[in-house]
Amino acid sequence: MKKVIVLSSVTYALKAQELLKNNGIYSKLTRSRSVRSIRGCGYGIAFDVLSAEKAENLIVTAGIPIIGSTEEK
Amino acid sequence: MIYFDNAATSFPKSKNVINAISEAMRCCGNSGRSGHKYALKAAETVYNCRKKMASLFNTRPECVIFTSSATEALNIAIKGTNNPGGVTLVSSMEHNSVMRPLNTLRRNGQTVLRQFLVDVKHDHITCENFSTVSNSATNVVITHASNVCGRILPVRKLRSLCNDETVFILDASQTAGHLKIDITELGVDIICVPAHKGLCGPMGVGALIINPYSDIVVEPLIEGGTGTNSKSFEMPEYYPERLEAGTANVCGIAGLNASLDELEFSSKESELFKYLLSGMRDMVNITLHGAPEEGNESDHVPVLLFNKEGYDSEILCDEMSKKGFALRAGFHCAPNAHITLGTSEIGGVRLSLGKGNTRREIDRFLNVISEI
Numbered sequence: 478m479k480k481v482i483v484l485s486s487v488t489y490a491l492k493a494q495e496l497l498k499n500n501g502i503y504s505k506l507t508r509s510r511s512v513r514s515i516r517g518c519g520y521g522i523a524f525d526v527l528s529a530e531k532a533e534n535l536i537v538t539a540g541i542p543i544i545g546s547t548e549e550k
Numbered sequence: 551m552i553y554f555d556n557a558a559t560s561f562p563k564s565k566n567v568i569n570a571i572s573e574a575m576r577c578c579g580n581s582g583r584s585g586h587k588y589a590l591k592a593a594e595t596v597y598n599c600r601k602k603m604a605s606l607f608n609t610r611p612e613c614v615i616f617t618s619s620a621t622e623a624l625n626i627a628i629k630g631t632n633n634p635g636g637v638t639l640v641s642s643m644e645h646n647s648v649m650r651p652l653n654t655l656r657r658n659g660q661t662v663l664r665q666f667l668v669d670v671k672h673d674h675i676t677c678e679n680f681s682t683v684s685n686s687a688t689n690v691v692i693t694h695a696s697n698v699c700g701r702i703l704p705v706r707k708l709r710s711l712c713n714d715e716t717v718f719i720l721d722a723s724q725t726a727g728h729l730k731i732d733i734t735e736l737g738v739d740i741i742c743v744p745a746h747k748g749l750c751g752p753m754g755v756g757a758l759i760i761n762p763y764s765d766i767v768v769e770p771l772i773e774g775g776t777g778t779n780s781k782s783f784e785m786p787e788y789y790p791e792r793l794e795a796g797t798a799n800v801c802g803i804a805g806l807n808a809s810l811d812e813l814e815f816s817s818k819e820s821e822l823f824k825y826l827l828s829g830m831r832d833m834v835n836i837t838l839h840g841a842p843e844e845g846n847e848s849d850h851v852p853v854l855l856f857n858k859e860g861y862d863s864e865i866l867c868d869e870m871s872k873k874g875f876a877l878r879a880g881f882h883c884a885p886n887a888h889i890t891l892g893t894s895e896i897g898g899v900r901l902s903l904g905k906g907n908t909r910r911e912i913d914r915f916l917n918v919i920s921e922i
Contacts, residue, residue, distance in 0.1 A: 486778050486791045487582040488612050491597040506593075508585035517781035520585075542788065 480529040482536065483512050483521040483544040490520035493536050500535055502528045515545035523549070552911045555876045556904030557697055557724060557853050560750045566808045571752060574804035581798050582777035582791075592800045599807035600790070603757055606810065607741060608732040613760040615793045616803055620723045621647040622771075623742035623758035626793055627719045628652060628691060630768040631740070636688030637662045639680075641703060643696040643887040648721055652691065661689070668696075668890055670840045673704040673849075681711045689717045694725040698887040698900065699840030700853030702729070709737045717766060723747060728851045730815055739764040748851075749813065750905065751806035754799050760789065768793060819903055822912060823852035826903070829916040835859040836919070839891045839898055852903035855891065858919065863897045866922070870899075873918050877901055 484490040490506055497504050504524035512521040524532060526548060536543060553561045574595060579588030581596045600611040607614075617623040628651045632638070638652055638661045655661040664683050669675035684690070690712060695702040702725065709718055718738040722731055726741075727748025733741055741759040745751035760766065770785050774795035779786055786792050824847045830836055831844070839855040858866050867879035878900045881888050888894040901915075 485786065485788050486612075486776070487593045488597060488600065488790055489788075491593060492611060506585060506590060517779050519778045520582075 478526040479523045479549055480526045480532070480546065481507060481509065481511050481521040481523045481549055482533065482546045483515045483519055485519070485542050485544055487520045489541050490522055493539075493541050494522050496535055496539055496541070497522065497524065497528075497532055500531070502532050502535075504532075509549060511547040511549045515547065519544065551874050551876055552907075552914065553876045554901045554903065554907070554911075554915070555878050556907075557700075557747065557900060557902030558878055559746045559753060560748065560904050561876075562906070563752060563805070564750065564809065564812055566812060567751060567805045570808035571801045571805040574801040578800045578804070580777075581800050583797075592798075595804050595807060596798060596800060599803045599810065602807065602810040603759065606731075606813075607759045608734050609759055609762045612789050613762050615758040615760070615790045616798055617756040617758055618754055618799065619756040620721065620742050620744035621756070623756045624648055624691075624719070624721055625651045626768065626771045627740045627742055627758055628689075629655065629771055630793075631689065631717045631719070631766060632661055633688040633717070634660050637664055637686045638689040638691060639664050639666065639683055639687035640690075641665070641676075641692045642667045642890040643693055643698070643701070643703070644691070644884065645693060645697055645721065645723070645887075646883045646885075647723075648691050648693070649886065665886070668701065668703065670699065670701045670891070671843070673707070677704060677707050677711065680708050684708075684711050684716075685713070687712065687716055689719070691719045692721065694720050694722040694729075694731070695851045695853070696840070696884070696887055697724050697853065698882045698884050698898075699855045699891060700724070700850035700902075701840055701842075702849055702851060705738065706736055724851050724853065727813060728815075728819065733759060733761045734763060737761070739766045740768070745802065745806040745809070749806065749809055751809040752802045755802035755806050758793065770795065772796065814905075819852045819905065819907075820847060822903055822907055822909060823847055823850070823854075825909060826852075826854065826901070826912050826916075829912065830854065830856065830919075833920055839893050854901045855893070855898040856901070857893070857896060857898050858922070863899045867899050869922055870918070873922070875915060875918065
């Protein structure tokens with residue numbers, strides 16, 4: 478199961494991905510259906526659902542705005 | 551040919567810059583438009599460059615807005631922050647990239663335009679001239695250094711003479727890459743830069759850089775697709791996408807990304823400038839305009855305006871071109887700077903040094919200009 482956090486832009490998605498990577502969480506940029514359902518077009522980062530709480534905290538603390546989140550297989 | 555026209559554009563571009571542009575043409579799709587590998591390669595290239603620019607100017611990556619030029623960045627900054635009914639203050643050294651958009655706002659009754667006189671010899675007089683009019687200013691737009699004579703303006707001091715609410719825009723076209731610029735330390739709201747001058751990147755790229763501590767709101771000048779939030783007819787509220795509608799010049803940004811890796815701040819250019827000045831000051835039939843006195847060379851970026859007795863500036867420039875020197879004559883798109891320097895009737899010849907110039911090239915120039 479993957480957690481997908483939707484960010485407002487590709488800039489913020491890349492910034493969040495780098496932040497997670499520096500904290501040992503590997504993620505992938507995605508423009509999957511679950512992102513579209515929240516944002517129309519946009520970017521999310523997908524990572525192991527077990528890291529969800531830590532990842533969300535890191536992103537919020539860094540001041541990166543989260544548009545929404547979802548889970549996908 | 552010996553290239554002394556670096557204030558127009560740096561030349562030649564490095565192999566790494568050319569290779570990065572070429573690679574982007576072969577490997578990059580459209581940044582921020584899809585999730586396939588070509589689009590992601592483009593997005594990563596743009597983001598890496600954004601990070602390097604943010605680090606260079608001490609801001610956050612999302613506060614770096616890529617444009618097609620410093621001129622476009624200035625147009626966005628000036629028109630996107632204008633306070634209708636307000637007063638915009640400019641220096642007497644501004645380029646037309648500042649004066650023309652402001653003149654349009656003035657003509658349409660959207661701003662009152664005021665100017666303060668720059669004293670090229672004394673910063674304290676410049677500051678006194680500024681402070682007599684700065685209280686009424688809602689917006690200030692000034693050059694960091696003159697593109698005509700290279701004089702650096704005392705920006706931090708001028709900023710301190712303004713109200714906190716005054717929007718302060720800095721045109722760093724001639725200083726980016728020559729001076730270390732910290733937007734937070736300077737306290738200005740926006741800095742506009744070209745990629746192709748002191749930063750030694752390609753033409754066709756500029757940047758509008760926003761102070762991360764400024765609460766300024768910049769309205770977009772150009773609206774369109776951003777690759778995100780596509781169902782909305784409104785531009786996004788967040789930077790950089792709010793100000794970056796349309797396809798980015800990914801190849802140009804890739805070139806800038808490479809040039810930033812090679813950027814060095816050394817004393818070489820200022821030492822060459824001192825050497826050039828010491829040779830030019832001694833020539834009896836040469837007049838220097840706005841040049842520093844001995845010992846004050848650090849008040850200038852390496853740009854020198856001069857005329858030779860008996861020569862029209864354009865003719866002298868042509869003669870020097872035939873002898874293998876690339877210079878620029880005329881009025882340099884900055885008519886008020888020429889009024890300030892007393893050259894509004896005759897113009898002048900501009901020599902501007904870059905990172906690749908050598909002492910030997912200056913020796914050759916001094917020999918030819920004295921004998922011509």
